Amino acid sequence: MSFNPDAFNQKPAAQKTERIKPERLIIRVDSYLMPNDGFHYAIGHSIKNPAEQVKVRLTTVDERSTDLPKADKEKILKQYRSGENTRDSIADKAKNNIRLISFDDSIKIGTDHGVTEYRAHWGKTISTDPNAEVIFGSGHIRLRENENGSGQAYVEMVKGVAVATPENIDQLMHDSLTIKDEQQRARDPFMAVRIIYNEKVATTVRLYPAVEKTSVFDNDMGRSKEINKPVDADNTIAKLMAGESTVSDFTNQQADTVRAIVAGLKDLDVPVFNTNRATSDLNIYHGVKQGALRVEIISFEKFDFGPDSRKTYLKDKSFRPQLKSYDINSSAEGSNEIRQVAGYDQTVVAFMRHPDGEPYVVFASPEEMWPKPKPLKDITLEEFISPTIAREAVIEIEAETSLQQHPEPEKEPESANAAPEM
Numbered sequence: 001m002s003f004n005p006d007a008f009n010q011k012p013a014a015q016k017t018e019r020i021k022p023e024r025l026i027i028r029v030d031s032y033l034m035p036n037d038g039f040h041y042a043i044g045h046s047i048k049n050p051a052e053q054v055k056v057r058l059t060t061v062d063e064r065s066t067d068l069p070k071a072d073k074e075k076i077l078k079q080y081r082s083g084e085n086t087r088d089s090i091a092d093k094a095k096n097n098i099r100l101i102s103f104d105d106s107i108k109i110g111t112d113h114g115v116t117e118y119r120a121h122w123g124k125t126i127s128t129d130p131n132a133e134v135i136f137g138s139g140h141i142r143l144r145e146n147e148n149g150s151g152q153a154y155v156e157m158v159k160g161v162a163v164a165t166p167e168n169i170d171q172l173m174h175d176s177l178t179i180k181d182e183q184q185r186a187r188d189p190f191m192a193v194r195i196i197y198n199e200k201v202a203t204t205v206r207l208y209p210a211v212e213k214t215s216v217f218d219n220d221m222g223r224s225k226e227i228n229k230p231v232d233a234d235n236t237i238a239k240l241m242a243g244e245s246t247v248s249d250f251t252n253q254q255a256d257t258v259r260a261i262v263a264g265l266k267d268l269d270v271p272v273f274n275t276n277r278a279t280s281d282l283n284i285y286h287g288v289k290q291g292a293l294r295v296e297i298i299s300f301e302k303f304d305f306g307p308d309s310r311k312t313y314l315k316d317k318s319f320r321p322q323l324k325s326y327d328i329n330s331s332a333e334g335s336n337e338i339r340q341v342a343g344y345d346q347t348v349v350a351f352m353r354h355p356d357g358e359p360y361v362v363f364a365s366p367e368e369m370w371p372k373p374k375p376l377k378d379i380t381l382e383e384f385i386s387p388t389i390a391r392e393a394v395i396e397i398e399a400e401t402s403l404q405q406h407p408e409p410e411k412e413p414e415s416a417n418a419a420p421e422m
Helices: 061-065 073-080 092-093 169-177 232-243 249-265 278-289 307-319 381-385
Strands: 023-033 042-046 053-058 100-112 115-127 133-145 153-164 188-199 200-206 211-218 223-230 296-304 327-330 339-353 357-364
Touching: 023 053, 023 092, 042 092, 053 100, 061 073, 061 115, 061 357, 092 115, 115 357, 133 307, 133 357, 153 169, 153 307, 153 339, 153 357, 153 381, 169 188, 169 200, 169 223, 169 232, 169 249, 169 296, 188 278, 200 249, 223 339, 232 249, 249 278, 296 357, 307 357
Parallel strands: 053 115
Antiparallel strands: 023 042, 023 100, 042 053, 100 115, 133 153, 133 339, 153 296, 188 200, 188 296, 211 223, 327 339, 339 357
């Protein structure tokens, strides 16, 4: 071998930071394995992929230190065992007969006889009631607390997407706005209508079920009062196309635009407009009618948090980056004004039901450990249908944010025997 002058001053290549891809594993527990001389496991199957049999143990202090080489090992020890705010053990879950668990930072470590083994940083109880319903899909978790003590706490889940045509628009609207599910249980729907021009979202409007006033007796005040009650989809569509005024100027504007779109699609006469945006909506009407604008329908269902979960999630948002990520700071082109817009990403929601069948949320989380929600206008229909299109293949865990995931002890949900949240 001869001397190589080019290699004489070369330095060894720097080692790359180890990258791992943790998962948020949502499982239904069938049994617990707790030997005296080995790891304790929760054994069950993935709720999203029921055919996947899994067994999950908790990550050790040394393993977590390896996963997060920048982290202070003493802090990890306090999280896991000796600190004020420690994680639940598998034995704790077994003692409380917990059957629905979200395991954060789950890492696959092997497969044996068709059972996939994971180790997980943290196990969070989804619900103490094994009958809780769990759904997955594209969604937005809205958690905003107002200065007066009130706030918003709900989840918007995408239920369907389609390109509108003259042939399908009536059915799309009916399916999007129906206020009862197949079992005649209450649901809280709305639809988003996107106008596409030159393959870009030009504008998005929302349409909610129309309302009618009805009288109910107020037991606190001792007299009757009027409230707004949503009507069924057929009545909503009839009121929309008849040009009836809605409850506010803003909803009138939204309704005017939707009415213009539907009339344009179906080659109807110019519709009634109830606001000063008639010129703009008339332009949309002609653009849709002439085929210059494409129309996309996204149907949603809104799920309110129950009172107890509402308080917990509004408080937790301040130190849980995965919840804060659903609010995106944005500014209009040419403007310096920053405003928050709703971000959407793959989301998992668990809910119980009131006696009348209406759902209330007991658990909500992004599916990914490090979600990257996007504004509705930036998500294509293809991404709603196949969300992995825009998903990164590898995610690097950063020690600082990982250690912020569980700074306070987890509060178990109320007992399954407790009264439902109203």
